Amino acid sequence: MTTTALPVDAPSGAGRTPEPIDPVARAAAVAPLLAEQRPIGESRRQLTDATVAALADAGQLRTWVPRRFGGLETDTPTVIDATARISAADPAAGWVTMILSCADFLVGMLEQRAQQEVWSAGPDTSVCAVFNPSSTSERVPGGWRVRGRWLPASGCRHASWALLGVPLAEDPRAGGATTRASVLIPMSELTVTASWNAIGMRATGSDTLETVDAFVPEHRVLRLGPALEGRFPGSYGASWRHRSPLMPTLSTHMMAVYLGMAASALDVVLATSGTKGLTFTTYSRAAESGGVQTAVAKAALTIDAMWALAHHAGREVDWWARTGTRPSTADRARVRGWTGHVAAQCREALDQLVSCYGASAFAETNPLQATVRDMHAASRHAVANPITGTEIYGRALLGVEPSIATLI
Template identity: 40%
Template sequence: MTTGAAEPAHDSEQATLPERAAALVELLRRNATRTDQDRCVAPENIAALDAAGLFSLTVPQRLGGHQACIRTLVQVGSELGRGCGSTAWTTSLINISGWLIGLYPQRTQREVYAQDPGTRACAVLPPHGTGRTSDAGTIVSGRWGFASGCLHARWALLGMTLTGEHGERRDQALALVPMHQLTIEDTWHVAGMRGTGSNTLVADGVVVPAHRILSVTHALQGTYPTEFKDEALYRAAFVPTLALSLAGPLLGLARGAMELVLASLATGRGISHTHLAREAPSTQMQLAEAASLIDTATLHLLRAADDVDNWAASGQCMPLVNRTRARMDIGTVARCAREALDLLLNVHGARSFAEDSPLQRIWRDLETGTRHAMVNPAIATEMYGRALLGIEDQITPLI
């Protein structure tokens, strides 16, 4: 495999994007409880992210965005996750929606970004709706749950089954629809990632023109309708890229927990009925193991991101075994982040679960986020094992 010329994402300005995210961590921490309680990212967070340009990571540079590589996307997600899991998750999924829009024809991209490169979108990939072709366009109806970021979006990408005039199945697709043509139902009542506001979107007979319909079937094969074939970012492998957008915030949650526990230990807190926690070998060993698990998660996350970026730069389709390895890497991030947090909770003790403790919110967020189907470690392990053995029949078409 060869790599292509350096993309705009690697210049000095774009290299500062994770630093911009890191600079917002304390603001996100201060607002994390309110974000959780309000079930919506705090307005101050949205304004700060917007001012820092962190909603346009994946918007084409020719339309005013950063056109950042996938490595930068996961690094930004990881930094923001240190401060607030819900804010990081929402930001990352808004950015991956921007990447999806970059796969559409130029006409579609201009409709979204011509006036504002910071325009936000949300996406729901599963085909929970139907699209019936007609002379006027595709008539879209359905209900799409788990629409993370919908409370802050102006556009939505909605998965659907495309049918002909007589109901015959033609394709699976994504329809790009303005939010004002949809209804939001307040259905996101959950234990973790509460602030993502991942409610349900409803469409009833919305007409979508042909240039705002993207074939998921073709996308899974690496074929995208964008006319700008020289832009490597929009050649990235479809499913691994979508899955990677979820992994950065999960790693960030574990990193944030480590920082909080270390800060607590620095105050000289003791273990009940024993001596100072920081002097206890059990504390030292569990911290070391948690740190190593976080390091492992980081290495797997960056390897997967770099693999996606390098194959995109090469102009070649990412092979199936590499795509399943990327999913395995992402599953490893989820598993290691959970295991690291479990050790950190052991160190911090029962006080971790006090209602005013940020650790209990991190625990809820991580336990919820790591159960997403795209990052499920067991599914990823089976997929990768089958690919290594050359078994063509996979458990999911989303590879």
């Protein structure tokens, strides 16, 4: 799919890092195949092997893998550009790319031994991630015993490892206080159960992972408290890429999926409005309608504004990482608020465009109906929820304690 709404290069050349593999150009090149495979993935409720292979060949599964393991350590604006193009062709592929890339970013924060275990097989070795700590843990010599169920685990059927949320009872003698963490477990030690039956983002394969007794050595544990502030065990001697704050980096990448979906809808409307009429009006071409002209312009301006905001967030996150700056809670809450704003605005732009297109957008053979379902499902993700995002930011601005969330 060729998108006119997504520029080939970032609006500003600043912030872009020259790459041996250009992820943006590669993403654009594989977009037609992804669009072709999209309905097959939907029917199977997971990405096709052809889609995953194309993503790997295009370098999309190594953008945030450390260079020493053959990865790209790509800057955030470039990752946004590439993931948006993938999402324009197949939102589920864009979502899974985002989840697996963010997990790579998290693995880059772990101790060097854990990184070696994951990427010794190659830079395209994928890791899925679920933050929700629906599990228990027990301290044992050398690490932890973990039991639990985690869902939804997007992309888990294409991953070799999983990063899973776990509460750690660091010292039961201290009143049972727990620390929130993510632990790295091989997929070979987990059971995958088909449970993803949502009407949107069907092909993400966001199924359930489970273990009744997994041993996790200490070097595969990432304590989220320090990581939220930009302090990681794996950052000693690591490049700037893996020093950026955890949640602002992940939520900024998430913006790309919403941008891609909104931009693809704009492309469809622009491509058809010159030949498609408005039923029960005198307009034989929708493009001649002043109402359509205004709605399309408003949607395009909204996408442009959200595109600029996403790039601004990406540059800010990268600046924190490059300079070793640890952002304040208010700074991190602002990026969380931006994420919800981008999701909500892209959803509104999409709805405007679908109204311009008309009811035929919801024919099962029309790709717009799948984009509508995907947008309305994905934009309700907890991290992108504008209701909680704006409250988190508002409380931070006003100095109201405590925050309603820990993942900021």
